[in-house]
Amino acid sequence: MDGLRFPSVIENIVRALAFQVGSEVNYSELAQLTGTDAKTVEKYLRILEQAI
Numbered sequence: 001m002d003g004l005r006f007p008s009v010i011e012n013i014v015r016a017l018a019f020q021v022g023s024e025v026n027y028s029e030l031a032q033l034t035g036t037d038a039k040t041v042e043k044y045l046r047i048l049e050q051a052i
Contacts, residue, residue: 009036010044 012034017025025045027038034041 009034009040010048013041013044014048
């Protein structure tokens with residue numbers, strides 16, 4: 001979990017993903033929902049993928 005500057009953002013991303021189960025992931029939409037930018041969303045999703 002190196003590189004996580006804002007753990008609350010990852011929580012918000014996971015929550016937003018939970019509401020979009022079955023839908024395509026859109027970094028821009030997730031960024032807007034979580035109040036961050038698309039690059040951060042992409043980076044944090046990559047970290048989550050590696051944690052599985």
